[in-house]
Amino acid sequence: MISLRQDESDERRIEKLNRIADVLVERIDKLEEGRGSAWSMFQAAVALEQEVQARTRDLEKALADLSERNRELAVARAAAEEANRSKTRFLRAASHDLLQPLSAAKLFLSALKDTALDDFQSELALRLSGAFESVEELMHAVLDISRLDSERIEFQRKPVDLGGLFRRLAIEYAPMAESKGLKLTFAPTSAVVLSDSVFLRRIAQNLVSNAIKYTDQGGVLVGVRKRGARAWLEVRDTGVGIAAGDRARVFDEFQRIAREGGAPGMGLGLSIVRRACLKLGHPIALDSQPGRGTVFSVGLPLVAPGAHAEPAPAAATGPSLRGRVALVVENDEPMRRAYQLMLRDRLGMVPRVAGGTAEALAMMGEEPPDVILADYNLDNDDTGLQAIAALRKAAGIEVPAIVVSARRDPEIGRASMAMGAPMLEKPLRAEELQIVLHKLLS
Missing domain, CATH: 3.40.50.2300 (Response regulator)
Structure with a gap:
């Protein structure tokens, strides 16, 4: 009996020792696992640090390369700006020498027209006048583009009387329209807008001239539509029209609508219109149907009634100049x-x-x-x-x-x-x- 109890007691002690051993083994296993995880984390941290160092070196190299590229770009930009200034200075200097003989020739031709000419001489004078006008138009276009491309261009924004501008343009372009048998109409207007009078006149001149060039029958109508705070200067013609695929490129340099007989000019007028409108902040719109005509519209900010507008030159009337x-x-x-x-x-x-x-x-x-x-x-x-x-x-x-x-x-x-x-x-x-x-x- 005593032996049986002793055996049971030994078994319990053995079972208890086994449980203690299992717990100790489990703790040792967990401790080993923890040591392995910490080691892994340590190794990962070392690898990450090395990767960060490598990426830092790459970033420093990239920044150095970018800095070098920026210096190169700055040098290139400075050279380009200097080249542009040199071009502008050259054009300014050359314009005087080029326009001087042209101006003299036009005054000589004007004096020639005032003399008695036979039909042949009158035709020669007329053709010479047309040739000089083409040269003058091209030179003005080149100078205008040069000025509009300059970053230092200054605009003189002031109230401009569109009615006075229309009267001046009517006198200027009536002979051109009559020579093609077209009816040129300027709708009366009292609108006063805020713009640069010189460039607004150039915009209107190019739009009217372009409309006459591309119109063979009918006429050209120039007017104003007031919408909200804007007056829209509209130039309508009954000309050849512009296809949808050509409407974007007509504002590019040296672009003209292809048609039989062509149109005079170098295709610079609308390019000047776009540049000037962009610089002045005047929106421009185009609506056209091939064979039925085109409408160009330029949005101009209206000036409050009563504002002083720059007067347009009046007709050559007044006291006689004779003897002065x-x-x-x-x-x-x-x-x-x-x-x-x-x-x-x-x-x-x-x-x-x-x-x-x-x-x-x-x-x-x-x-x-x-x-x-x-x-x-x-x-x-x-x-x-x-x-x-x-x-x-x-x-x-x-x-x-x-x-x-x-x-x-x-x-x-x-x-x-x-x-x-x-x-x-x-x-x-x-x-x-x-x-x-x-x-x-x-």
């Missing part, structure tokens, strides 16, 4: 001769011509002229503004004056305006000069 003395300051001999012929033979004025400020002062004498006509670019750093100031000082009175320039520089325009002297651009139109002279001497 005009002192011309011009360093180019052909231009001096052209001024003499036009002022004397066409307008009946008494022209006195000088090559610079000193010569003009010596020529003026005690009796001041009725008007001064001075070219901006004279020899030896002399300018027309300096000549006008010196002549007015010597005369002791504010003699009416006109500045003529081939440089489309807003600074020259502002300086001329500050002196109370209107500025005319070369190539000079005889009709435009006559209008300004009448206005100044009225």
